[in-house]
Amino acid sequence: MTLRDPMLDDAVQALRALGDEDADVAADMEGTRARVLASLGRRKQVGRMLATLAVVGAISLSSTAALGWYSGWIPAAWRTIRGVPEEVVPPAPEVVPEQKRSAASKRRSVLARDEASPVETPVEIPAATAADMPPGEALAAAATAEAHAGSELPAAPRSAASGDTIADRTAERPTVPVLRAPEKRGLDRVNEPERSALPQQTPGLVQPDTNTATTQTESPAAQAPSATTDAEAPARLERGAVVSSVSGAEDAPRPAVPGTDAEPPSDAELADYRVAHALHFDERDAARALAAWDRYLVRWPKGRLAIEARYNRALALVRLGRTDDAIAALQPFANGAQGGYRREEARRLLRVLSSGARP
Amino acid sequence: MRVRTNIRVYSLHMSQATLPMERTPESVVESPPALLDRLRRGDPAAVAAVYDEHQGALRAFARRLVGDAHAAEDLVHDVFVALPKAARSFRQESSLRTFLISIAINHARKHVRSAARRNAAFQRFADQRGTATDEPGHPEEAISRRQLALALNRALDKLPLAQRVAFVLCEVEQRTSREAAEIVGVPEETIRTRLFHARKKLRATLEQEGVR
Numbered sequence: 001m002t003l004r005d006p007m008l009d010d011a012v013q014a015l016r017a018l019g020d021e022d023a024d025v026a027a028d029m030e031g032t033r034a035r036v037l038a039s040l041g042r043r044k045q046v047g048r049m050l051a052t053l054a055v056v057g058a059i060s061l062s063s064t065a066a067l068g069w070y071s072g073w074i075p076a077a078w079r080t081i082r083g084v085p086e087e088v089v090p091p092a093p094e095v096v097p098e099q100k101r102s103a104a105s106k107r108r109s110v111l112a113r114d115e116a117s118p119v120e121t122p123v124e125i126p127a128a129t130a131a132d133m134p135p136g137e138a139l140a141a142a143a144t145a146e147a148h149a150g151s152e153l154p155a156a157p158r159s160a161a162s163g164d165t166i167a168d169r170t171a172e173r174p175t176v177p178v179l180r181a182p183e184k185r186g187l188d189r190v191n192e193p194e195r196s197a198l199p200q201q202t203p204g205l206v207q208p209d210t211n212t213a214t215t216q217t218e219s220p221a222a223q224a225p226s227a228t229t230d231a232e233a234p235a236r237l238e239r240g241a242v243v244s245s246v247s248g249a250e251d252a253p254r255p256a257v258p259g260t261d262a263e264p265p266s267d268a269e270l271a272d273y274r275v276a277h278a279l280h281f282d283e284r285d286a287a288r289a290l291a292a293w294d295r296y297l298v299r300w301p302k303g304r305l306a307i308e309a310r311y312n313r314a315l316a317l318v319r320l321g322r323t324d325d326a327i328a329a330l331q332p333f334a335n336g337a338q339g340g341y342r343r344e345e346a347r348r349l350l351r352v353l354s355s356g357a358r359p
Numbered sequence: 360m361r362v363r364t365n366i367r368v369y370s371l372h373m374s375q376a377t378l379p380m381e382r383t384p385e386s387v388v389e390s391p392p393a394l395l396d397r398l399r400r401g402d403p404a405a406v407a408a409v410y411d412e413h414q415g416a417l418r419a420f421a422r423r424l425v426g427d428a429h430a431a432e433d434l435v436h437d438v439f440v441a442l443p444k445a446a447r448s449f450r451q452e453s454s455l456r457t458f459l460i461s462i463a464i465n466h467a468r469k470h471v472r473s474a475a476r477r478n479a480a481f482q483r484f485a486d487q488r489g490t491a492t493d494e495p496g497h498p499e500e501a502i503s504r505r506q507l508a509l510a511l512n513r514a515l516d517k518l519p520l521a522q523r524v525a526f527v528l529c530e531v532e533q534r535t536s537r538e539a540a541e542i543v544g545v546p547e548e549t550i551r552t553r554l555f556h557a558r559k560k561l562r563a564t565l566e567q568e569g570v571r
Contacts, residue, residue, distance in 0.1 A: 005562060007570065012530050014508035015423060032432055033410055036439040037403050043440070044401060 265304035272296040273305045280312055286319035311342050323353050395451070401443040410439050413456050420460055423531045424467055424524065426512035427474030434470045438462045453541060461542045464524050471523065475516035482513060507570065514564035518557055525553035526561070 068074035265273070276292030279285050293313035300306055314329035330353075332338060333346035397405035417438060421431035438459055445462050449455075515523050521543075528539040529550065536554070540547040 005558065007565060008511075008530075008558060008561060010504075011507050011511035011561075011565065011570070014504040015511045016531055018422075018505060018508035018512075028432060029414060032414070032436050033407065035436050036410060037407060039436070039440045040401060040403050040406060040443070 263304070265300075269296075269300045269303045269305065272299060273303075273309065276309065276312070280316060286316045290316040290320065307338050307341055310338075311346075314346075318349065318353070327353055395446060395449065398443055398446040406439055406442055409442065409455065409459075413459055414439075416456055417459050417463060420527075420532060421463055421467075421470075424463065424527050425470045425474040426515055427470075427477050430470040430474035430477070433473075434463055434467060437466045437470075441466065457538075457542055461544070464543060467524070468520055471516070471520055478509075478513055478516055482509075510565060510568050510570050511561065513568070514561045517564055518560055522553045522557035522560070525550050526557040529554050530558075 065074065068077075272292075273296055276289055276296050279292050280289035283289075290313060293309050293316060296303070296309045297306060297313070300309075303309070310329065311333060314326055314333070317326035317329055327350060330346040330350050333342045334350050336343050394405055394408070398409065414435060418431060418435050421434040421438075422428060425431050425434060441462055442459070445458075449458055515526065518526070524543060525539060528534045528542060529536060534542070536547050536550045540550045543550065
């Protein structure tokens, strides 16, 4: 290339000459040669070392992997990492013990069982027999039938002689003689699918003897010629007849009491309730039953079965003839303060007590 | 043992560092396959043989490229250390020497920077001392040419490396733009463009330094 700039041309020639001179003077051929060979040797050493490390690492990794695979800890670790839920297998759903079930579910199961049995059993106390009964006793028997029908406790083996009236025998039966007004069927039917879905047996918590109940149900079914409507109830009561009203379960859905449905009753609570229940329905000792109900309510004022206990206490008061106390105890139920539980029964009892039960 | 069989290599000697001006006969050198294979394997003997044959020319080019003797020596070292790995991509389309120069260009960046810093420091020192005319053993004319060369060196330090390489290859080494394009690996037109801008900037820089 021809330089068109003399200045640059001179400078280039000078630079070219300078380079040549420096090349002659400053050249360290042997020194640079030695440096080059030394650098190549070091690089080869480093390469060999890296290759050795790579081989050793590969052998170690493969050996460890093989050992871990055949010993099983690698698959286990992989399962743990990949699928923790698989390792931590949730336990199979436990069959919840009866004690842990809510009282509401227990009640529903009991009622469902009772409903499942042939219970369309109208019961009518012969007027003559009912008239022989003292009014209070008749009322208490009727109420007992209602309460016992809805009771969750098992019907203890009842002696046939415990009751001297058909009402008593009816009361002893755990099944619920059905006496329902037509208009109630619709409401009742609403609850039936739910109850029917519940298990018949509820182990753990005391249950009425189904077989016994069935047997006992059938006999009064044969004896009871006709059903008694609610409208006739006051008349029969005036004659001293006892009318088994509708099953308490149908008219008395367990009210939703705050803080009571959340936890099942404890063993101690159940024990207290059983004692009172036995005194009330089995031994038919109204005085001792009243005391037992009072003890239960003192210990478990907000217990799972407190509402039932209060109602049964009211029945005990009716049996003892303490009309005023019984009316006061039944008033909350009649007013629906307990969520409609036993409301109709309570109202009927109150009508009877207010009208003709005073001695 | 130096391998010369089947190698038509233009022998270089230190005193023949002006090879680029007489380089034409050996513009294409045929390297034996055996030597190339040894180079690719990193055989130290093969590297030494190539060093012995081409170190002078390479050093001269490095000196002109980086503008500093010590930096040029380091560049030569780097070129021959990188030769075994680079030889794997050598397709023998050019001479081995040309291939070495291309390796030098690729490794020149850091050496150019270090040389520029060194030259700048030396210039500041020289300015503090005064002119270089008092250097012993150097006739005035030689000093003048030396100062001109140093001035051009300093001006080259201010150029981008790509323009500097184009200028050194085409102007100092007196290679054609085609040869320079093959060495650098860019189109010929690019080399010409870089050369144009390099000359323009060098002229302006030398004028600023008062070179006439």
